[in-house]
Amino acid sequence: MDDVASVAERRPPGDEATGTAAAVQAEALVKHYGGRSGVIEAVRGVDLRVEAGEVFGFLGPNGAGKSTTMRMLTTLLSITSGSARVAGVDVAREPDAVRRRIGVALQEAGLDPRQTGRELLVLQGRLFDLSPREAATRAEELLALVELEEAADRRIKGYSGGMKRRLDLASALVHEPEVLFLDEPTTGLDPASRLTIWDEVRRINQRGTTVFLTTQYLEEADALCDRLAIIDDGRIVREGTPAGLKSELRERRGLASDPTLDDVFLDATGRTRDRAAGDVQEVAA
């Protein structure tokens, strides 16, 4: 596994010198879908800046535009207007160069159930131009990292939800990406598996990888993220450190004690606890 320095070495030249390049930078990012009922404005002008080495959380209610934004940043969706650079590379102009620098673990844990864990990781390594021997060695390292050595030669369809998430995470790390995108990495997992994933994310970040994650669990954002942004109705409505956002709300509302991130979320999205309990699952976590 690479150390911090080796991940940093692969960043585009000039980042540190100019101080201008960010791990993720989006300007006026817009996504419109053509639907039967007309044009759907999923993302309405998102500006984002994630510094290299950060764990950045991207929160929002269901349908707010989190996954759409992440899919644009990871080259999986076309950008209607605006621009995005990931690891210093323009997403729309050089998608393949971006793909070489990012790791992606999506909500669905994109795995092939008919392959074994080892086969999947070796295949992923080969897709990133590793030789068969390098891919096998890398697969072994990653299986150890996510503690799946014993299950390595079993078909993935027999894995538990937590094992699948860990394998998906491992497959996103095959090529030692500079920026790791995680879309709701712990949704549907039991508390023990969730804590294991949190540990993995911290470990990956300590090795120098920038982590951009969406989550519907505010405690997860609080525990993991250096900074976060809350998106609602396709627009960023809050951005800052978890402590800073809580402190801002306390001062603005004149609260006697520190609010929780749930309170920040409800304040930012204009929802109440009653309504949240009824129709916004995220804040119930």
Add this chain to the structure above:
Amino acid sequence: MSQTWVLGQRALREAVRTPEALLPTLFIPLFFLVVNVGQAGKIFPAASTSFLHGQGYGAFQLPSSLLLAGSFGSAALFLVEDIEGGYFDKLRASPVPRTAIVLGRLIAESVKGLFIATGLVALALIFGISIASGPAGFVILIALTALWSVVFVGFMQLIALKTRSAAATQSAGLVFFPLLFLTPNFVPRHLLTKPMEVAATLNPVTYVMEAVRSLILQDFVWGSILRGFAVVAVLGAVMIALNVRLIQRYD
């Protein structure tokens, strides 16, 4: 190219590990062969039917079964599973040429097509059908059948990529049946009624069927063979180009 091969190997593993999807591709064409010969065999006795070139009616029907075996397109259904399960996005988020994503599956389909066609012809040989063009003709007809399976799965992958629905993809596969019945399936083209002859002449499947049939019933009829290969080459190129275009524009 190595990425294409790696993805092809993965698609082959997928096929081998799903025997329940493979068996119908052998069983159903055999069923059609037996039923068609049972229904029409007596109408066309080998001794007095010139278009059979001395063989039984089963030899005339074998190309239909071979093409049917090559038209199941199960790889397209696996593609829908990849799309629904998120693995397709994993591939799209990798720096893999979009052509490799398409060609990997098509290469696997051609290998699968080779094995299935070989199995079907081997069974036909046991039941007394012979390949008039000999071992070289056998190789050519197996190759042509495998290439046809690539064309057809290419078509079904287009539906899979466009609709992302297993039901729609499976339904689209049924388009092969009208195409099959608009070929000289039961008698040669010159014995069809005029409207059917026109329809068969316009139907590209006709030329693949006639090429395969000529290799079974006659020696090398190069005009027919080359027309068959030309059809799969042109349709194959069109399908690959459309598949790549759809993946590049996939949102």
